[in-house]
Amino acid sequence: MDRSTAWDATLRIVFGLFVVGIGNAVGGFLASTTGIFGLALYLLVAVPTFVYGMFYVVVGAGMVVEAGTKSALEQSVVTVDETRQQAGTDRRNTDTEGDDSDSTGGS
Numbered sequence: 001m002d003r004s005t006a007w008d009a010t011l012r013i014v015f016g017l018f019v020v021g022i023g024n025a026v027g028g029f030l031a032s033t034t035g036i037f038g039l040a041l042y043l044l045v046a047v048p049t050f051v052y053g054m055f056y057v058v059v060g061a062g063m064v065v066e067a068g069t070k071s072a073l074e075q076s077v078v079t080v081d082e083t084r085q086q087a088g089t090d091r092r093n094t095d096t097e098g099d100d101s102d103s104t105g106g107s
Contacts, residue, residue, distance in 0.1 A: 001067035009063040016056030021051020 001009075027046035031038035 009060040012060030016053040019053035
């Protein structure tokens with residue numbers, strides 16, 4: 001993962017958590033000051049900010065997972081290719097002849 005992608009993912013995650021926290025704080029304040037209608041106001045503020053914040057957290061986490069998966073796949077391909085070169089064999093296009101394991105031994 002390059003630096004710009006890492007910073008982008010980090011800022012998205014932090015911004016998402018910040019939005020969730022602000023929504024919860026504002027909703028909690030409204031709920032405590034308005035009496036019985038406070039629950040409705042809390043839900044009107046906290047739920048949309050939670051969804052919006054979690055969207056940013058999930059996008060940022062997805063960027064991290066994507067970069068990690070890409071890096072792991074590149075490492076595994078290099079390792080497999082190096083192992084094949086060291087062994088002097090390339091088994092990518094081999095075919096097993098005389099293998100009857102998929103035949104139905106019908107009577």
